[in-house]
Amino acid sequence: KPRQAMKLLSSPQLIISRFFCLCFYLTLSFAANNVTYDRRSLIIDGQRKLLISASIHYPRSVPAMWPKLVKTAKEGGVDVIETYVFWNGHELSPGNVRYYFGGRYDLVKFVKIVQQARLYLILRIGPFVAAEWNFGGVPVWLHYVPGTVFRTDNEPFKHYMQNFTTLIVNMMKQEKLFASQGGPIILAQASEALHVEVENEYGFYETAYGEGGKAYALWAAKMALSQNVGVPWIMCQQFDAPEPVINTCNSFYCDQFTPSSPNSPKIWTENWPGWFRTFGGRSPHRPPEDVAYSVARFFQKGGSVQNYYMYHGGTNFGRTSGGPFITTSYDYDAPIDEYGLARLPKWGHLKELHRAIKLCEHALLNNEPTLVSLGLLQEADIYSDGSGDCAAFIANMDDKNEKVVEFQNMSYSLPAWSVSILPDCKRVVFNTAKKNGIVSELFYGGTDTWTRMFGLTESSPEKLNVDIMQIHVGSQTSLVEMVPQDLQPPSTSTDKDLKALQWGVFVEKAGIWGKADFVKNGFVDHINTTKDTTDYLWYTTRLDLLCTT
Structure with missing residues (x-):
């Protein structure tokens, strides 16, 4: 995350970033859209667009929630829905053997729900997304492909990355979702791709890979352009992005950000309205006034597209959470909470902000x-x-x-x-x-990001720790009618009804090597030992004491 914030933290828990992403900005239309840009904004069919975007990750909520989440975002003044594509949730084994796009991973269904709401969509393919997601979204099987080195000029990694990227692009083309296609949008009001992103925050890590890193970044840009989607591409935090790829900003504040090319518009792909939670840590809270300040300053200084990461964080189901001590909850103190309810006053305050900014769109x-x-x-x-x-x-x-x-x-x-x-x-x-x-x-004083974000004083014991105190501001409330539900099944219940009221038990395998234990000096690498089949390793040791009289 932001470098100035990292310097303030002694805990490594926050040194997590959202790495590799390909994004599509999708738009609703009745015909093919001509999408271009200049230094001031995106231009769709000759009209300049000022866009407010909201991150909602489809596998972090259940499909039944998707329509309401999108509706609540739209009511909050949002034009665009954004989501990553989670590679390891879709490509379960190598060699085009097993792909999965069902249930919470039904990507096309999610896109079409956004389409029905008459909103834009940002589809961030990755394939390396990080996102506090298990293994950054990369399938664990890729770790065992001989000779593979991630995110550098490495042929095995580039091969599988391009395969998955092409798979998703072709899926979007088949569903007629690109602006350059038109397709079913004429009748079904379908979403179409408006803008595409490749690579996320790689600029922070490129130098660590030397010449291989630079070569890889250039290859990624060329690979993206070769997909021929007919729309622009962007790269998050890639300060040397080659034209026509647009580099964008990820931070708490991006008003001072300047694109690397004077011909590119100012785009903010990740504005963090809160932070992720960790086991044992307190719940971070970013005041809505500070979020609103950051957004207003961005547009004041020439911004044209701004995305909240997250607008609805949702839940890390199963074993999908990744990073140090990331909780099952991915609430993120977002405008829509983990359960799909508008978080007030944050949601309402930002809604009024969006309305005010839209009044300025033409002049801006x-x-x-x-x-x-x-x-x-x-x-x-x-x-x-x-x-x-x-x-x-x-x-x-x-x-x-x-x-x-x-x-x-x-x-x-x-x-x-x-x-x-x-x-x-x-x-x-x-x-x-x-x-x-x-x-x-x-605020209680101080000028750094974390003081502003969490309301900490200079003397707060949490100042240099991820355990941020939670504060509450404002008085806006929401009335929710609580309806009691009888947990006892009625006499007409079916076996399915009864089963729904019963606890489920999952028995984990004792080991994957054919025996439950082995002897090793020191600790072992977790993923190599378990092949990512479990979050748990049990260590036992023996201490022999020599007693003398």
Whole structure:
């Protein structure tokens, strides 16, 4: 994750990143879309688009939840749904022998649900996704293919990576999901691919692989372009992405991000509205005001596409969680909680933010900004054509003090660490630090990412640890009717009904080597020993004491 955050943490638990991803931005249309871009935005059929995106991973929720999750996201002002494709959930064995796309892994069904909601979709193929997912989404069997080295200029890895990428691309083509195809969208309002991503955050690791890393990154870009999907490609955190591939930002704040090419738009693929949970750790909470501040600043500074990672985190079912001590819950303090309910006040606060930003869309995407200094840590960006089309963002970057500023002959009060949005350059319709017109007391001092994210003081014992204290802000609530359910089956129950009320027991194999135990000096590599069939290894030792009188 962000380098400045890593420096503050003594625990290795947070040194996890989402690595390798291929993404498709999919859009609904009644005909084939012409998708291009320039330095300011994506352009679809000649129209500039400002897009708010929401990550929802299909295997982290059950199919019955998908329609409601997508609906709740849309009601929250979202234009786009984003998901990874989890390689190890689909390719169960090598050589095109076993593929699985059923149940929670029914990718096409998920895409079509998004299509029916008339939303865009971002499909991130990977194939190495990390995502706090077991083995980063890579099938464990690939670890045992002779000569394989991951994520470098290695022929076995590139071979299987290209095979899976091509499989997913062809599946999308077969379902007529690319913007360049049109296909069933004319009648069925189907989703179509609008934008594609290859490689995620590889720039942080490329130098460790030397020349092999650079060669691999270039190969990945060329491989992606060779798929001929008819839409642009992007690479997350890839600072040397070759044109026409667009590099994008992943962080808590991306307002200062600049694409590597002056011809590319400013895209934020991962804005983290919270954090993952760990066993034994406290539940991280990022205040909604801080999330809103980061989004407003991004669009204030020329952003055009922003994605929340996660908007609904969901659940790590079975043994899918990966990384040090990652819990079954992948709630992520997201706007939609693990169980599919809107998390208030976060969901509602961001909904109002999205509405305010959309009021500025035309001015933002069709005019160049004028920066006006209003103080040491206060500034305004004005987007105007001089003939009436005008939008302004006024920011107070002081995280401790409220400020009153003079802007265009009017006075504006700015709470600490906030942005006010003026879609007509006069009237404030939204301030990121105010919920329902009330200013929330967010911060207790400090200027680093984790202080802002979790409300920690400089003296907090958790300051340098993943065990972040949880704070609650705001007063927005939701009324939920609780309906009791009789757990005793009625007299008309079938055997299936009775079975649903019974506990299930899973008996794990004692070992995979034909015997339950073996002797070894020191600890063993877990994956090589278990071949990823179990999370558990039991160690026993013996201590002989020589007693003398």
